[in-house]
Amino acid sequence: MAVVQTGNGPRELVATGLAARSLAFTDIPVIDFQALVDPAASAAERMAVGDAVRDACTRVGFFYVRNHGVDPAAIEATYAAARDFFALPMDRKMQIHIRKSTNHRGYVPLLEENTDPTARGDVHEAFDMALEVPADDPDVLAGKSMYGPNVWPELDGFRPAMEAYYAQMYGFGRRIFRGFALALGLPEDHFEPLIGKPMAQLRVLHYPSQDGPVDESQIGIGAHSDYECFTILNQQAAISALQVVNGAGEWIEAPPIPGTFIVNVGDQMARWTNDVFASTVHRAINRSGRERYSIPFFFGPDYDTPIEVLETCVTHARPARYPTVTSGAYILSRFDETFSYRKAGGEADAG
Numbered sequence: 277m278a279v280v281q282t283g284n285g286p287r288e289l290v291a292t293g294l295a296a297r298s299l300a301f302t303d304i305p306v307i308d309f310q311a312l313v314d315p316a317a318s319a320a321e322r323m324a325v326g327d328a329v330r331d332a333c334t335r336v337g338f339f340y341v342r343n344h345g346v347d348p349a350a351i352e353a354t355y356a357a358a359r360d361f362f363a364l365p366m367d368r369k370m371q372i373h374i375r376k377s378t379n380h381r382g383y384v385p386l387l388e389e390n391t392d393p394t395a396r397g398d399v400h401e402a403f404d405m406a407l408e409v410p411a412d413d414p415d416v417l418a419g420k421s422m423y424g425p426n427v428w429p430e431l432d433g434f435r436p437a438m439e440a441y442y443a444q445m446y447g448f449g450r451r452i453f454r455g456f457a458l459a460l461g462l463p464e465d466h467f468e469p470l471i472g473k474p475m476a477q478l479r480v481l482h483y484p485s486q487d488g489p490v491d492e493s494q495i496g497i498g499a500h501s502d503y504e505c506f507t508i509l510n511q512q513a514a515i516s517a518l519q520v521v522n523g524a525g526e527w528i529e530a531p532p533i534p535g536t537f538i539v540n541v542g543d544q545m546a547r548w549t550n551d552v553f554a555s556t557v558h559r560a561i562n563r564s565g566r567e568r569y570s571i572p573f574f575f576g577p578d579y580d581t582p583i584e585v586l587e588t589c590v591t592h593a594r595p596a597r598y599p600t601v602t603s604g605a606y607i608l609s610r611f612d613e614t615f616s617y618r619k620a621g622g623e624a625d626a627g
């Protein structure tokens with residue numbers, strides 16, 4: 277593997293990461309991504325983004341991105357589509373229940389997901405889609421079970437809005453991978469050939485409001501870390517529901533900031549970086565008295581990409597903490613822990 281020494285050689289990277297981790301952060305950095313959007317930006321400007329990403333990922337594991345290059349109209353259209361979908365009668369949503377899909381696509385009702393295994397189900401409903409892979413694709417036929425076609429509700433405008441947003445997130449996600457590569461002292465395009473057919477999932481989430489006293493074992497989404505390399509979250513304006521835990525065990529609010537996305541490190545990236553980058557635990561509780569919608573996009577690389585601890589993140593005193601796993605096997609194992617339909621027999625029913 278080619279390692280470019282940019283001044284953040286292995287020792288320095290590991291030492292900075294671990295010293296920073298003990299800090300009890302109280303706010304989440306905002307990073308301007310313009311230099312990764314603008315092809316005319318200088319190398320120094322691009323490296324400054326990498327430096328900011330490294331600071332955020334070692335210290336906090338979360339950052340906001342402004343000047344992200346995503347079309348605001350695509351975001352609005354996705355919220356409109358999500359509202360229309362969740363407002364459908366239950367029987368229409370149940371027609372595409374996720375258990376009917378062999379590749380984890382479709383509708384997840386309230387309480388059927390349990391992101392925190394010690395809790396009693398998440399107070400949200402979801403629609404899941406991912407990369408559209410034809411049913412006769414060799415990777416599908418080979419049994420790589422997260423690949424395959426999407427399923428869609430009969431709802432005008434829904435599919436085009438979701439597909440357009442997916443394309444925007446794919447482009448933005450590739451810029452974020454570049455930011456991560458710079459942050460790790462790697463060539464900027466290091467991750468590009470590893471993306472392949474990405475294990476990249478788009479969800480729209482609907483959180484009813486939980487009014488009155490809230491039982492912490494049943495909240496919008498229970499405490500968890502994300503499974504993939506990173507997550508790109510858009511939150512509905514003006515409702516603060518997302519919380520992120522700091523090194524002192526305090527829950528720090530991560531409210532929506534107009535014009536930004538939140539990006540957080542996931543467990544695949546934590547493994548890749550030997551925990552130099554933090555996959556920080558978070559949760560969401562909607563106590564606003566209003567319906568809340570959010571749109572996470574989870575970006576993992578190709579099913580067959582090995583997640584192998586990076587040389588830049590290993591030192592003599594800190595050997596690799598994780599065995600190498602493939603991206604697909606890792607994500608599947610995590611889904612199996614979270615979704616009740618995968619535990620209860622697991623097989624798709626054709627109904």
Ligand SMILES: O=C(O)CCC(=O)C(=O)O
Nearest residue numbers: 481497502518560570572
């Ligand atoms: O809705 C949110 O604010 C957070 C969602 C989340 O953490 C997730 O889906 O993994």
Ligand SMILES: [Fe+2]
Nearest residue numbers: 500501502558
């Ligand atoms: Fe999450």
